[in-house]
Every structure is written in structure tokens, then in C-alpha cells.
Amino acid sequence: MSGTGSIKAAGVPSARSRALAVLRVRSRALAVGLLPAAFAVVLVAARMTGRLSADPWPVVTLVVCVVAAVVLLVGGVFAAVVLRASPAVTPTVPLSEAAAPDLYRLVRDLADRMDVPPPSAIALTPDCDSWLEDRTHAAHRRSAISAGPESEQGAAPVLVIGSPFLWWMRVAELRAVLAPVVAGTGPSAHPDIADARGFVRGLDAAVDVGNRRGLGWIGAPARLLLRLCRTDATEMERGVAAAASERAQGVDYGLRIVAQEQVGLAYAGWDRLLTRVALPAWRMGRWPAHLDAGVVSALTELSRRDRLAEGFTSRLGERPACDLLEQPGAVDEATSLLAARLFHGGPAEPGPDWSPVDWAAYPEEVVDRKWRAEAARLHAALDALAVPAGRPAGPAGPAAAPTGLAGSAGPGALPGGTSAAQASQGSPSPSAAAGPATIEATGSARPAVDGFAGPTLERVLGYLTDPAGAGAASEALAGRLSGDLAREERAAGAAQPSAGKARGADAVPLFPLQPPRSGRDLLADHVTAMVCCAAVDSAGAAPGLDWLDGPVLLIGGDRRSDLAPRVLCLVEDGNPEPLRDWLADLGVRPEKPVRLV
Numbered sequence: 001m002s003g004t005g006s007i008k009a010a011g012v013p014s015a016r017s018r019a020l021a022v023l024r025v026r027s028r029a030l031a032v033g034l035l036p037a038a039f040a041v042v043l044v045a046a047r048m049t050g051r052l053s054a055d056p057w058p059v060v061t062l063v064v065c066v067v068a069a070v071v072l073l074v075g076g077v078f079a080a081v082v083l084r085a086s087p088a089v090t091p092t093v094p095l096s097e098a099a100a101p102d103l104y105r106l107v108r109d110l111a112d113r114m115d116v117p118p119p120s121a122i123a124l125t126p127d128c129d130s131w132l133e134d135r136t137h138a139a140h141r142r143s144a145i146s147a148g149p150e151s152e153q154g155a156a157p158v159l160v161i162g163s164p165f166l167w168w169m170r171v172a173e174l175r176a177v178l179a180p181v182v183a184g185t186g187p188s189a190h191p192d193i194a195d196a197r198g199f200v201r202g203l204d205a206a207v208d209v210g211n212r213r214g215l216g217w218i219g220a221p222a223r224l225l226l227r228l229c230r231t232d233a234t235e236m237e238r239g240v241a242a243a244a245s246e247r248a249q250g251v252d253y254g255l256r257i258v259a260q261e262q263v264g265l266a267y268a269g270w271d272r273l274l275t276r277v278a279l280p281a282w283r284m285g286r287w288p289a290h291l292d293a294g295v296v297s298a299l300t301e302l303s304r305r306d307r308l309a310e311g312f313t314s315r316l317g318e319r320p321a322c323d324l325l326e327q328p329g330a331v332d333e334a335t336s337l338l339a340a341r342l343f344h345g346g347p348a349e350p351g352p353d354w355s356p357v358d359w360a361a362y363p364e365e366v367v368d369r370k371w372r373a374e375a376a377r378l379h380a381a382l383d384a385l386a387v388p389a390g391r392p393a394g395p396a397g398p399a400a401a402p403t404g405l406a407g408s409a410g411p412g413a414l415p416g417g418t419s420a421a422q423a424s425q426g427s428p429s430p431s432a433a434a435g436p437a438t439i440e441a442t443g444s445a446r447p448a449v450d451g452f453a454g455p456t457l458e459r460v461l462g463y464l465t466d467p468a469g470a471g472a473a474s475e476a477l478a479g480r481l482s483g484d485l486a487r488e489e490r491a492a493g494a495a496q497p498s499a500g501k502a503r504g505a506d507a508v509p510l511f512p513l514q515p516p517r518s519g520r521d522l523l524a525d526h527v528t529a530m531v532c533c534a535a536v537d538s539a540g541a542a543p544g545l546d547w548l549d550g551p552v553l554l555i556g557g558d559r560r561s562d563l564a565p566r567v568l569c570l571v572e573d574g575n576p577e578p579l580r581d582w583l584a585d586l587g588v589r590p591e592k593p594v595r596l597v
Contacts, residue, residue: 015187015239019196021232026199029225033075036068078206081218085205086139091342092123092160093334095325103324106171107159110179114247116186119159120150124331126291126339128164128267130181132157132188134197139205156185163335164270165263166321167292167328168299173259174321176252183244193240200226200233262315269299269548274343276550281357281366282344284373289356290329291336292322298547305548359545367543367551368536372597374529379455379596381480387463457534457583457590460527466574474571478519481526524571528563531579533594539587555586 043061046052052061097104103122111118119132134157135150150158159182165174187193203222210219248256273295278288288294322328333356340346347354357365464473517525532553535541544554552559566579583590 013239015236015243016190016192018232018236018239019190019192022196022199022229022236023192025225025229025232029221033071033079036064036071040065040068078218078221081209081215082199082202082206082222084139085202085209087137087201087205088208089135090125090133090160091338092125092158093163093331093338095122095124095331099327099331100325103321106175106324107178107182110175110182110251111185113251114179114183114186116183116247117156117189119157119182119185120152120155121158123158123160124163124166124335125160126163126335126342128162128263128270130159130161130165130178132181132184133160134158134188134194134201137198137201157188162266163292163331164266164295166325167296167332168266168269169259169262169321170315170318171321171324172252172255172318173262173315174324176256176259177263179248179251179256180241180245183247184240186247187240187243193236196233196236200229203229265299265302266295269302270295272302272548273298274339276548277362277545278339279344280370280550281362282340282346284366284369285353286355286357286366287337287340287346287350288362289333289336289358291339292328292332294359294547301547362545363543363551367545369597370551371529371532371536371543372595374526375455375533375594376596377481377484378460378477378526378530381477381484382459382463384480384484385476387459455596456593457530457588460530461570461576461580461590464527464570464574465576469574471572471574474520474523474574478523481522482519485522520571524564524567527571528567530594531563531567531583531588533596534583534590534592535586535588537594538589538592541586560586 040061043052043057043064047057047061095103100122107122108118123133136153136155149155159178161178165177169177188197203226206222207219207226209215210217210222273291277294277298278291281288322331325331336356337346337348337350341348350356463477466473532541532543535553535555536543539555541560542554542557544552544559546552546559552561553563554560563582566582569575569578580590
């Protein structure tokens with residue numbers, strides 16, 4: 001094997017010429033920094049030979065020497081920052097060869113077939129993408145960001161693989177998708193390209209250093225140099241990608257076309273799983289421990305609903321790529337925790353207020369708690385607006401506090417309502433993840449005792465009813481909910497130990513999923529939660545999990561998807577009749593108090 005790949009591959013000459021253009025920007029910057037020193041040397045030499053002995057040359061020489069010294073000092077500090085600043089490193093889950101010998105063997109076989117150096121290591125990221133990442137910078141070794149063979153000087157880049165690919169793709173599909181990525185190690189090993197990349201990464205890291213107190217002056221020249229070499233650096237990367245793509249054409253080219261369809265499908269299912277399923281759990285202080293196994297169920301359900309995805313589920317009989325891992329359950333849990341940190345900003349380690357949740361316990365531990373927490377917030381907002389509390393029709397005792405607790409946890413319960421036995425459940429197998437479209441909570445319906453006075457759905461319906469359709473009540477309640485939720489989020493952010501200390505690439509979440517919600521949307525969500533609580537407590541309904549839509553209401557085991565338009569009719573038009581008819585059909589009693597958390 002050549003070790004660097006042929007420099008004659010298409011795209012590499014273009015990439016090398018662009019790399020040389022980037023390096024010329026560096027050389028010109030160095031020349032500008034040395035120019036005052038050159039003038040100073042000329043003037044001093046002329047003075048020593050007696051050619052410039054008359055006035056005002058002594059003063060001019062002194063001034064030029066001082067300016068040269070200042071420029072050299074500033075330039076030396078700037079160059080040291082560019083050389084020593086730590087480039088951003090994507091947070092990943094390292095995968096040792098002992099944890100995935102078959103995957104390492106597959107990647108090395110790809111590298112041998114394409115005559116390029118194999119990646120120095122493999123890491124996983126909770127995203128639907130794969131790339132090569134250089135981790136040989138000395139700053140990474142000093143800060144222990146990278147301590148393996150991938151951090152040694154001259155080591156090949158690290159291959160970063162999207163973890164959803166391992167669970168959804170088959171082995172042959174994964175090999176076809178990774179071929180052009182692995183082929184990129186050949187051009188990356190070229191000295192000019194590696195040097196140009198290192199210069200650009202150093203400038204990017206220097207911009208981040210310029211955001212620190214006392215070093216703000218470093219950012220301006222770093223941004224200027226980045227602008228000067230931006231076009232050439234972009235074209236260099238395009239040339240590298242073209243060279244890698246051509247080199248990989250001889251490896252599973254036909255299968256790669258089919259595998260690219262799976263990439264798009266995986267991205268769609270992963271996005272739905274994160275925003276609709278994982279995000280509600282993260283907001284509740286829980287993190288789904290097996291997101292990658294869940295994406296198989298989400299994508300299988302998407303294949304059933306989307307006719308464009310027909311036939312994709314027939315692939316499930318082939319060997320999944322996660323079989324290349326020795327312990328897929330442990331890897332899944334690690335990537336799921338990293339996903340919560342990247343997309344939500346959760347803690348890096350599990351704790352009393354940040355515990356894992358299994359898919360079987362999701363409806364009870366997340367969906368039911370989410371509904372009741374939102375219902376409690378809704379009634380707290382009504383209390384703040386001095387809305388009279390409703391009374392049940394039957395005999396009732398004294399009115400209870402609208403935000404009363406819902407029982408107590410039993411022995412061995414963890415904070416958040418999950419038992420230690422539930423928290424320690426093992427990972428479901430990838431093949432078992434593709435289950436039914438919805439998961440129903442077991443034993444979740446705990447009707448409230450008749451005669452107990454407390455928060456009722458009737459109170460909400462009565463307040464939002466507006467025959468004129470002006471929407472003043474909805475606006476006031478939506479504004480109150482938005483303010484309460486904003487205060488809760490600020491308090492939760494301030495309670496984190498690292499709040500306000502993260503900087504640049506260390507700041508989390510790097511990719512927040514929090515969608516912007518209007519006050520009306522927020523109010524509709526809270527009213528829906530209140531309706532679901534009433535249905536669970538008085539009509540035998542149950543919380544459930546839909547793999548694509550997240551929390552759902554189940555009646556007799558079947559999902560009810562006709563609630564949203566009726567809630568919107570109440571919130572936006574002040575008309576409660578469609579919702580009252582829906583409640584009457586299901587046997588939900590709006591005047592009956594609901595249990596809140």
C-alpha cells in the first residue's frame with residue numbers, strides 16, 4: 001500500500017494547488033510581520049556604515065526599530081496563539097478496536113481495496129453523517145481530549161460514523177456509504193493539504209480565543225486571514241472530496257446508490273425521533289437510553305406510513321451493521337447520553353435529576369408526567385389570573401390546592417418516579433426494537449376518587465369560552481404560560497454547575513432542538529395535556545408512545561388523533577362545543593378533578 005494514495009487521482013492536483021494558495025496567504029502574512037524588522041535592519045546597517053548619520057535619520061531609525069519590535073512581539077504572540085490554540089473537536093463516543101473488531105476489520109479492508117491509509121481510530125456521533133476528523137494537534141494531547149494513537153503526530157484522521165447508520169443500515173450498505181469517506185484519508189495525508197488544513201483550523205481556533213477577555217485583538221487579524229483564504233480552502237476541500245469519490249467508485253458503487261436512499265430515510269426518522277420523542281423526555285429530566293434502537297422502530301413505522309419507503313422494511317432480515325459491535329446496548333446508551341448533551345444541553349453524566357428511561361417505561365414515566373406537569377402549570381396560571389376554581393357536581397369536601405402532589409414513590413424509587421429495577425433494565429435487542437407503532441402504559445389509569453375537590457377541566461373550558469371570539473382570555477392565559485415557562489427554563493439553566501462557563505465549541509447544546517413556540521401553541525399544548533389527564537383519570541384512557549409523533553392518547557389501545565382540531569377551536573375561537581362533544585363521546589367528565597404532579 002502506498003500510504004498516501006496516488007497524487008494523480010482526479011481532484012488532488014486541484015486540491016494541492018488550492019492548498020498552496022492557502023499557504024501563500026500564510027507566507028504573505030509572515031512577510032507583512034517581518035517587513036518593519038527588515039526596514040529596521042537596513043536603517044541600522046546604514047547608520048553603522050555612516051551613510052545616514054545626519055538628522056533626522058537617528059530619530060527615524062529609533063522609531064522604526066521600536067515599531068519593528070512591537071510588530072514582532074505582536075506577531076509572535078499571534079503566531080503562538082494560532083499554533084497552540086486547540087481546534088474544535090466534535091464530541092463523540094470513542095470506539096476501541098476491542099469494542100468493535102469486525103467494524104475495524106471492515107474499515108481496514110476498505111482502505112486496502114482503495115490503496116489509502118486506514119483511519120487511526122473510529123468514533124460514533126449521534127447524527128446522520130460520517131466524516132474524517134484530524135486529532136493530531138498538540139493542544140489535544142495537552143488537554144487529554146485525544147490520548148490514543150490518533151493523537152500522534154502524522155497519524156491518519158479519525159473516522160466518525162453516525163450511530164443511527166449502524167442500527168438502521170445493513171453491513172453491505174454501511175460499507176458502501178463509508179467507502180468515499182475512508183477514501184479521503186489518501187488526499188488528507190498529502191503534506192501540503194495537511195499543512196493548509198492545519199493553518200485554517202488554527203485561525204478558526206484563534207477566532208475563538210479572541211472572544212476571551214484581554215485577547216480580543218487576536219480575533220480581528222484571524223478573521224481577516226480566514227476571509228483571505230476562504231475561497232481557496234473551500235475549493236481545496238471540494239477537490240479532496242472529488243478525489244475521494246473517484247477513488248471509491250470501484251467499491252460497491254451500485255449498492256451505494258441504494259444506500260444513499262437509506263441515508264435520507266435515516267435522517268428523516270432520526271429527526272422525528274429526537275424532536276417528537278426524545279425532547280419531551282429531556283425536558284422532564286429523563287433521557288431515553290436506547291435512541292439508536294428506537295430509530296429502527298421509528299424508521300420501520302415511517303416505512304409503513306410512507307409509500308415512498310415501501311419495501312425498505314424487507315431489508316430488516318439482513319445482518320444489521322450494529323452486529324459489528326461487541327456490546328451494542330452499551331454503545332447505544334453512551335451515544336444516547338451524548339445526544340441529550342448535544343441537542344438539549346443535559347449533564348454529561350447521569351444523576352438523581354438526570355436518569356435514563358427505557359422505552360417500555362416511557363409512557364408512564366415521561367408521557368403521563370409531562371401531561372400532568374403541564375396541567376399543573378396551566379392551573380397555576382389560572383390561579384395567578386384569579387380564575388375561580390370549579391367544583392365537581394357530586395358531594396365535595398374543601399377545595400384542594402390546584403398543584404397537589406400525586407401520591408408518593410415507593411421503596412427503591414429513583415427521583416422522577418422510576419424504580420431502581422426499571423432504571424437497570426438491559427438494552428432491547430435491535431431486532432426487537434421494531435415493535436408496534438405505539439407503546440401503551442401499563443397500569444397508568446388511576447382514577448381520582450369521586451367527591452374530591454381539585455383542579456378540573458371544566459375550569460379551563462369555562463375560562464376559555466368566548467362567544468364573541470375576541471380571544472382576550474386566551475391571550476392573557478397564553479402570555480402567563482409563556483412567562484412561567486421562561487422563568488422555569490432560566491432557573492433550570494442557572495442551576496446547572498457549568499452554567500455561564502462554557503465557551504465556543506465547549507458550549508452545549510451545540511444543536512438545540514427547542515422549536516420556537518408561540519403563546520397560542522403553548523396554550524394549546526397545555527390544554528391538550530389537561531384533556532388527556534382528564535381522559536386518563538375518568539375514562540380509562542392511557543398515555544402511549546408513537547415512534548414518529550411522540551406522546552399520544554390511547555383509548556382502548558387505539559390512538560386518538562382527532563383531539564388537536566377541537567382544542568384549537570377552543571383556544572383560537574373560544575368555542576368549546578366540539579371539544580365538549582368529543583369528551584361526551586368518550587365518557588370524560590370535565591367536572592371531575594384530575595390528579596396533578
